[in-house]
Amino acid sequence: MTVGVKICGITDRAALDAAMDGGARWVGFVFFGPSPRNITPTMAATLAARVPTGGPGRIGLFVKPTDADIEHVLGTVTLDGLQVYAPEPRAMEIRARFGLPVWRAVGVATRADLPHDTGLDGLVIESRAPAGSTRPGGNAVCLDWGLTHGWRPPVAWMLAGGLNPDNVAHAIMRSDAPAVDVSSGVESAPGVKSPALIRAFIASAHGVHRTTGAT
Numbered sequence: 037m038t039v040g041v042k043i044c045g046i047t048d049r050a051a052l053d054a055a056m057d058g059g060a061r062w063v064g065f066v067f068f069g070p071s072p073r074n075i076t077p078t079m080a081a082t083l084a085a086r087v088p089t090g091g092p093g094r095i096g097l098f099v100k101p102t103d104a105d106i107e108h109v110l111g112t113v114t115l116d117g118l119q120v121y122a123p124e125p126r127a128m129e130i131r132a133r134f135g136l137p138v139w140r141a142v143g144v145a146t147r148a149d150l151p152h153d154t155g156l157d158g159l160v161i162e163s164r165a166p167a168g169s170t171r172p173g174g175n176a177v178c179l180d181w182g183l184t185h186g187w188r189p190p191v192a193w194m195l196a197g198g199l200n201p202d203n204v205a206h207a208i209m210r211s212d213a214p215a216v217d218v219s220s221g222v223e224s225a226p227g228v229k230s231p232a233l234i235r236a237f238i239a240s241a242h243g244v245h246r247t248t249g250a251t
């Protein structure tokens with residue numbers, strides 16, 4: 037099955053079009069002020085409207101959001117799902133409140149950090165942020181891909197953190213990830229997406245043959 041690809045932190049048309057042309061399964065918009073990929077709801081709405089029916093799922097990324105933060109964005113942007121950095125109970129509240137699929141980002145350092153149960157729709161398994169980072173993700177740091185080998189995920193999941201066109205195929209094979217998520221690794225500078233790197237990343241991920249794919 038084809039490995040699902042999410043291109044996160046999209047802020048312009050060229051990046052969105054490269055992700056769609058390459059066959060990304062999801063595109064992500066970051067609503068988090070300290071990120072170099074932060075996007076205004078107005079700009080995100082313009083980009084989200086370019087995604088045709090049947091195109092990639094439009095995912096909004098939020099860090100410890102209040103209900104008002106999400107309401108503010110959803111008042112302007114049509115999204116198909118949310119990626120949240122919050123504890124499971126809060127993520128469940130968000131899911132119930134907004135009625136959208138919720139994927140929770142989980143920072144993993146050891147096997148013990150891998151969830152075995154969740155009421156959510158998906159998990160984004162990524163490296164822990166380095167000490168001193170202003171953001172919990174998007175730091176271009178890889179986790180030990182062997183940690184997820186043999187893990188029995190309770191729901192759909194994707195691997196994230198430090199992936200790029202050169203390492204993604206190896207990361208998929210080592211981790212058994214059915215889907216991958218990238219931000220920094222397809223940029224020419226922080227927050228500046230490269231259409232060429234986006235195409236190369238998707239081609240590398242799609243070049244890996246798995247017996248099970250993204251659900």
Ligand SMILES: O=C(O)c1ccccc1N[C@@H]1O[C@H](COP(=O)(O)O)[C@@H](O)[C@H]1O
Binds near residue numbers: 045097196221
């Ligand atoms: O991309 C960001 O700036 C960001 C900010 C705050 C939380 C998460 C963020 N990005 C997500 O982090 C992972 C890994 O990113 P990277 O490929 O290592 O840059 C991914 O899920 C991004 O969507």
